[in-house]
Amino acid sequence: MVNALYIRLQATAQRLITKYGQAGKIRRVTPPDPVTGGDGTPTDYPCRLFPATYDRRYVDGTNILASDKQLYIGSIGIGVSPKVGDIAIGANGTEYHIVHDDPNNYDGQVNVVFICQGRTAT
Structure with missing residues (x-):
């Protein structure tokens, strides 16, 4: 049974991301056919996201770089769960x-918000 608290938290997170975030998309590349080869097929999924800078105390230069962003991605209306290997x-x-993902799924049923570590290709 779905917990009503998580539904309210999901709605609150979505409202804040919609208010302060930006329109974006998650790009997932499906691997090519192993027999015929070729390039992977990219598919874009629209989403709302809020990129935030990591606090200095968490930046260690190895796991979290100074240029990394903490991406808060709304879970309502998104077609996929962002995972490592996707591009936001x-x-x-x-x-x-996306080099690290956290779905914030506390009860196993409701994804409250996706918090991902995003690294720019520099």
């Missing part, structure tokens, strides 16, 4: 490669 694209066209 912000409103200004900045591409963040």
Whole structure:
């Protein structure tokens, strides 16, 4: 049974991301056919996201770089759960490669918000 608290938290997170975030998309590249080869097929999924800078105390230069962003991605209306290997694209066209993902799924049923570590390709 779905817990009503998590539904309210999901709605609150979505409202804040919609208010302060930006339109973006998650790009997932499906691997090519192993027999015929070729290139992977990219598929874009629209989303709302909020890129935030990591606090200095968490930046260690190995796991979290100074240029990394913490991406808060709304879970309502998104077609996929962002995962490592996907690319999050912000409103200004900045591409963040997702190097760590956390679905914030406390009861196993409701994804409250996706918090991902995004790394720019510099």
